[in-house]
Amino acid sequence: MSETWTLNPAEILPPKDFQAAAAASGIKTSGLDLALLYSTRPSRGAAVFTTNAVKAAPVVLSQRHLLESRGTLQAMIINSGNANACTGEPGMLAAQAMAEATAGTLAVPVEQVLVCSTGVIGVPLPADRITARLDDLKRGLSPGEIGAAARAILTTDTRPKVCTADASIGGRPVRIAGMTKGAGMIHPQMATTLAFVLTDASIGPALLREALEQACRRSYNRISVDGDTSTNDTLAIMANGGSGIPTIEPNSPARDWFVEGLTRVCQSLAQQVVRDGEGASKFVTIRVTGAPSEEDAAQIARSIANSPLVKTALAGEDANWGRIICAAGYSGVPFDSSRVSISLGDLVVCREGGAVRFEESRASEILRQRDIDLTVQLHAGSSDATFWTCDLTTEYIHINADYRT
Amino acid sequence: MSETWTLNPAEILPPKDFQAAAAASGIKTSGLDLALLYSTRPSRGAAVFTTNAVKAAPVVLSQRHLLESRGTLQAMIINSGNANACTGEPGMLAAQAMAEATAGTLAVPVEQVLVCSTGVIGVPLPADRITARLDDLKRGLSPGEIGAAARAILTTDTRPKVCTADASIGGRPVRIAGMTKGAGMIHPQMATTLAFVLTDASIGPALLREALEQACRRSYNRISVDGDTSTNDTLAIMANGGSGIPTIEPNSPARDWFVEGLTRVCQSLAQQVVRDGEGASKFVTIRVTGAPSEEDAAQIARSIANSPLVKTALAGEDANWGRIICAAGYSGVPFDSSRVSISLGDLVVCREGGAVRFEESRASEILRQRDIDLTVQLHAGSSDATFWTCDLTTEYIHINADYRT
Numbered sequence: 183m184s185e186t187w188t189l190n191p192a193e194i195l196p197p198k199d200f201q202a203a204a205a206a207s208g209i210k211t212s213g214l215d216l217a218l219l220y221s222t223r224p225s226r227g228a229a230v231f232t233t234n235a236v237k238a239a240p241v242v243l244s245q246r247h248l249l250e251s252r253g254t255l256q257a258m259i260i261n262s263g264n265a266n267a268c269t270g271e272p273g274m275l276a277a278q279a280m281a282e283a284t285a286g287t288l289a290v291p292v293e294q295v296l297v298c299s300t301g302v303i304g305v306p307l308p309a310d311r312i313t314a315r316l317d318d319l320k321r322g323l324s325p326g327e328i329g330a331a332a333r334a335i336l337t338t339d340t341r342p343k344v345c346t347a348d349a350s351i352g353g354r355p356v357r358i359a360g361m362t363k364g365a366g367m368i369h370p371q372m373a374t375t376l377a378f379v380l381t382d383a384s385i386g387p388a389l390l391r392e393a394l395e396q397a398c399r400r401s402y403n404r405i406s407v408d409g410d411t412s413t414n415d416t417l418a419i420m421a422n423g424g425s426g427i428p429t430i431e432p433n434s435p436a437r438d439w440f441v442e443g444l445t446r447v448c449q450s451l452a453q454q455v456v457r458d459g460e461g462a463s464k465f466v467t468i469r470v471t472g473a474p475s476e477e478d479a480a481q482i483a484r485s486i487a488n489s490p491l492v493k494t495a496l497a498g499e500d501a502n503w504g505r506i507i508c509a510a511g512y513s514g515v516p517f518d519s520s521r522v523s524i525s526l527g528d529l530v531v532c533r534e535g536g537a538v539r540f541e542e543s544r545a546s547e548i549l550r551q552r553d554i555d556l557t558v559q560l561h562a563g564s565s566d567a568t569f570w571t572c573d574l575t576t577e578y579i580h581i582n583a584d585y586r587t
Numbered sequence: 588m589s590e591t592w593t594l595n596p597a598e599i600l601p602p603k604d605f606q607a608a609a610a611a612s613g614i615k616t617s618g619l620d621l622a623l624l625y626s627t628r629p630s631r632g633a634a635v636f637t638t639n640a641v642k643a644a645p646v647v648l649s650q651r652h653l654l655e656s657r658g659t660l661q662a663m664i665i666n667s668g669n670a671n672a673c674t675g676e677p678g679m680l681a682a683q684a685m686a687e688a689t690a691g692t693l694a695v696p697v698e699q700v701l702v703c704s705t706g707v708i709g710v711p712l713p714a715d716r717i718t719a720r721l722d723d724l725k726r727g728l729s730p731g732e733i734g735a736a737a738r739a740i741l742t743t744d745t746r747p748k749v750c751t752a753d754a755s756i757g758g759r760p761v762r763i764a765g766m767t768k769g770a771g772m773i774h775p776q777m778a779t780t781l782a783f784v785l786t787d788a789s790i791g792p793a794l795l796r797e798a799l800e801q802a803c804r805r806s807y808n809r810i811s812v813d814g815d816t817s818t819n820d821t822l823a824i825m826a827n828g829g830s831g832i833p834t835i836e837p838n839s840p841a842r843d844w845f846v847e848g849l850t851r852v853c854q855s856l857a858q859q860v861v862r863d864g865e866g867a868s869k870f871v872t873i874r875v876t877g878a879p880s881e882e883d884a885a886q887i888a889r890s891i892a893n894s895p896l897v898k899t900a901l902a903g904e905d906a907n908w909g910r911i912i913c914a915a916g917y918s919g920v921p922f923d924s925s926r927v928s929i930s931l932g933d934l935v936v937c938r939e940g941g942a943v944r945f946e947e948s949r950a951s952e953i954l955r956q957r958d959i960d961l962t963v964q965l966h967a968g969s970s971d972a973t974f975w976t977c978d979l980t981t982e983y984i985h986i987n988a989d990y991r992t
Contacts, residue, residue, distance in 0.1 A: 236913060267913075270941045303910075304937070491987060494983075504672070510640075537673070537709045583899040
């Protein structure tokens with residue numbers, strides 16, 4: 183094995199000294215709805231949470247735990263089928279009950295337990311159904327159950343979303359394994375995006391957090407199905423050092439190497455969320471280049487990705503570049519539109535901010551594909567950013583309008 | 588007639604000393620596509636333009652004219668069927684040709700002519716078709732043609748959108764008359780929202796501009812079909828003093844009276860745009876109350892109005908308050924979600940940030956109506972704001988996805 187990361191986006195394999203278990207607690211009417219992720223040795227942890235002002239109880243509790251434990255995390259308990267959001271004081275008590283039962287059963291400090299929930303909003307969470315299953319979960323813990331755990335966190339997803347990255351450093355194999363859920367940023371009942379990453383790399387808590395934030399910025403913060411930010415979004419990581427590699431130091435080549443692997447795993451997971459986007463028929467990669475800064479490029483790409491006008495044109499396989507330049511224009515980033523070029527795949531459809539003659543048949547051929555690359559060149563600098571989104575179809579409306587009625 | 592404004596949202600009647608004309612220039616394949624609005628006496632003028640970084644040529648030219656004329660405006664020339672946006676230097680020359688021909692024909696200074704275009708983006712504007720019709724337009728000028736002008740500015744609209752407000756001050760009648768176009772903020776080919784208001788009130792240019800901005804803030808800046816801001820949006824006014832009332836002074840009761848009338852006309856026009864929103868089946872009034880400031884309330888209301896999740900729930904007649912509080916939460920305005928109440932009509936569906944028992948049948952009855960009132964009470968202050976939007980339906984997708992193909 184080489185230092186280069188090898189990605190396997192079809193499978194999740196356990197890093198060293200991690201175990202998992204899954205169960206059906208009855209919170210969902212059927213199927214697995216409870217996942218436990220556990221490091222058999224003390225482990226570092228970090229997480230990135232939703233920026234929504236309305237935060238679900240498990241988000242508030244997990245933020246507090248990570249502060250109290252100073253970035254030490256040995257277990258994650260996750261339920262699907264109920265978001266435990268907008269549930270008031272009883273919701274907070276339910277989240278605490280989940281954490282305490284997990285901590286007691288595994289004999290770890292309660293602040294080293296991360297709690298996550300996903301599913302319907304505003305409905306009391308029956309925590310007793312979860313706590314009643316913890317002994318079973320503990321008995322079921324095994325490295326081989328990590329795939330079952332990845333299935334247990336799903337809600338309206340049509341398939342599990344996983345990724346494993348392998349590499350070696352100094353002759354020792356290191357693994358980063360991730361699972362995520364979400365059929366878009368939004369779901370029929372405001373279920374949410376969650377992602378859990380496990381690694382046997384050795385890394386301190388501050389550096390782990392920084393690495394996670396950096397990976398998140400170029401993966402989960404670069405996708406959108408419709409721009410709705412949920413109350414429960416969580417991306418969490420445990421790093422337990424089981425690989426036996428030397429602890430990764432700040433400003434070292436090993437640090438860049440780890441961030442690269444983590445970013446690639448998170449990008450794969452985030453892209454799988456977009457590909458499973460509600461009603462999506464297209465997977466669209468938006469690349470903004472020639473920008474003054476990466477932030478500017480990302481902001482323009484985000485504005486294009488969230489435009490219903492652009493998304494419906496893509497669904498209709500319409501080479502409507504006017505909608506793309508217009509959405510770039512209201513992004514809040516100033517630029518000179520008379521310098522802008524726009525391409526679909528390798529076909530230039532706009533140059534110097536104006537129309538270019540192109541063959542409609544060639545455009546149709548490109549837009550008929552499931553994967554579409556859209557490039558906006560600003561000619562205003564040397565920075566770029568990539569963003570992933572899907573189209574907006576009538577199926578999306580059906581899924582979201584007809585859910586309860 | 589009293590000082591109280593009487594609104595007539597079904598008809599546009601000319602204020603004193605204004606004339607209009609309309610023509611079919613052939614820019615559209617059929618029908619009226621050219622409108623001329625003219626004050627027979629010197630007139631003040633003001634306008635609010637799109638904030639999009641990509642501005643159409645007529646927007647750039649009109650902004651320049653209003654600066655050069657120091658808020659004097661005697662004519663407006665408007666074409667539909669072509670937005671003259673992303674058309675480069677030839678586009679600017681076409682806008683100038685429109686202005687110069689209008690100025691020459693009417694014998695007014697060119698900087699006192701406002702130019703507007705709306706329709707397809709990125710296609711050269713054949714200005715000669717417009718300039719060739721100016722003599723006819725001049726001959727056709729008449730107060731009675733204002734209704735024809737209101738029809739000539741339409742693109743994909745299903746009906747004209749007009750409003751007339753009448754009142755009297757000091758025994759003299761004053762009229763504010765407005766026309767607008769737009770079947771949403773966005774259109775199949777990036778056509779745009781335009782609005783033109785004429786009044787015979789007497790008011791100085793600085794105060795007129797301030798009054799227009801104030802009215803716009805509570806009308807056009809409080810509507811959304813899908814959050815796309817176009818390249819051509821323009822709201823413009825001419826005030827010619829034809830009523831003979833004393834000039835309205837700053838900080839006077841007359842000033843507040845004028846702003847009220849203008850705001851009500853602009854709100855009526857803006858609401859008519861939402862009611863004609865592409866694919867819309869619901870007209871939704873979102874009221875956010877108990878906010879620390881009006882700006883905060885408006886920002887939260889805007890976030891709710893733009894949420895695809897909320898809009899599809901409304902299309903599906905689903906009392907899904909979790910989506911509403913979630914959209915409020917990611918508005919960027921911090922608030923305590925445990926104090927929030929949400930009502931549909933007079934039915935409370937969320938209290939103290941959590942679920943309330945309500946009769947689904949009562950909720951269904953409210954949501955089956957075409958007009959729906961949605962109130963979010965923050966219990967965090969004494970300011971409020973109202974916002975108008977429509978639902979998001981499969982018909983919207985059909986209109987926007989299937990336009991060219």
